[in-house]
Amino acid sequence: MRHVRVGLVVPSSNVTVEHEMPLLLRRHESATFSFHASRMRMAKVSPSQLAAMNAQRERCVIELGDSDPDVMLYACLVALMAAGPGEHQRVEHLVAEQLAAGGSRALVRSSAGALVEGLRALGARRIGLVTPYMEPLARTVVAYLEHEGFEVPQWRALEVEDNREVGRIAGHRVMAAARSLALEGLDALVISACVQMPSLDLVEPAEAEFGLPVLSAATAGAYSVLRAVGLPPALPAAGRLLRPDAASPAA
């Protein structure tokens, strides 16, 4: 059975991505995965702390490069989206260049790019969004996705600034926010546009309740990692995006 090493660049206060990504990927039927994380200091999800965190990216990539990962996921969506349109392409390019300069063959993805990739794979145009962020930051995320060609007519910001708090947001609050959206006419719902807000267990129930494809930063990240390493992007109980019988998505 093939083994895949996944490097994760995570904010230091994040506790969710290292929990949800293994939960997801261990369901894969034809590969095993190990996870190797490097952390960037960040406690509050504020523009200044996000900028300070990005400055630590190069060190994280150096540390993870030593573990010879097959793929590296920059697992902070808002850090990239807050920097302005197209940032995930710029950062993925810089990390890839850094790795290639040292002879690493690791592939590079980001949760910001993965969400865009997942939404496109579902063929979604009009989407709904639940975020834990303060409203100004949530608006930035909405604008970022609009720049990528999506319409975001419905979104909610739970206004939790302390990132440790974000990791403790209860599922019923997330579902309540989702229920408050007018979902008619939407192609997909992003139940959590944040790798720190726990949401994996909500994806399948939300799809059942709302009757549309539901994805999260984590399921999109898993999808992107699987596609990057050339494995079938199929995992049980992780929503339409990763459903084994789903029609193969558009590239």
Next chain:
Amino acid sequence: MTGVWFLDVPENRPIVDVVAQDPTVRVTRVGPYFGVESDGAIVIDRRSTGVRHAVWYSCVAGLSVSRITQWDKDALRVEAR
């Protein structure tokens, strides 16, 4: 017969002007080149041309059945092969 070619660029003009005054040479033109022919040796005095060293030492474009027998700070001398 002796034949030497110079490209027509401003830097080379003083060289061609000097050699053209020699009654024993004929100056012809093929495209952007001056062809300088003579039944005997062709000799050009460097000082009388007044060109810089870099120009002097890169002025020759071609030799028709001829060879350079002197090319120094004093003169360029071309003779039949």
Next chain:
Amino acid sequence: MTDLTGRHLVRGVDHAAFPTFDPAGTVTFYRDVLGLPVVHSICAAGWGPEDHPDFIHFFFDIGNGDRIAFFYYFGLERPERLDRGDSFAQFGSDVPEYFVRSRHLALHVDSEEALLEYRRRLDASSWPVEMQLQHETIESIYTHDPNGYFFEITRALRPVTPQEDLDANLTIDALVDIVSRPGHTLDDLLARKAELIVERAGAWQEQQDAVRQNITQPSGVHA
């Protein structure tokens, strides 16, 4: 889709890279003395099959978006210096100076004022101009950078003329024709080039004249 076959597609130097054992001197020379901004850097380690040390790859803007780049490898010993050379290559005293200097980087400026401004900056630094020379159609200043790399800044004394492009092509065709002959000399090249002048220069001129005719006398327009 546009057919790119046979087209000249490259657009200048993306970057030219050199190793350095003196990153502080290199930054002083290129950024502080010459005023070339630092535009990019990469921190990386040797992750590939070639197990090289941690390193910094850093870039200076040399105009037009082109860049000169350096590698600084942590802990890498400078090779034992022979008589002459630079951080990349060393040469013994048997190697002539013209050969050592033959490989170099020349940056372009548009005017005499710009050339003299860089001369002023270098002369006020630890790396003063070593020579200022007028070649046939260019004028250049030279120094060695902190790594021993021979460094030139140059300006054109006049634009290159079309006949110089023809001449360059005839020279190179002549060189390619004679270079396989044993013991070939400049004399062989000039003899071969005279043949090429006779063969091709007349036709080239007619073509140039025809092009000029078309430009100066557009059809149907007469004063």
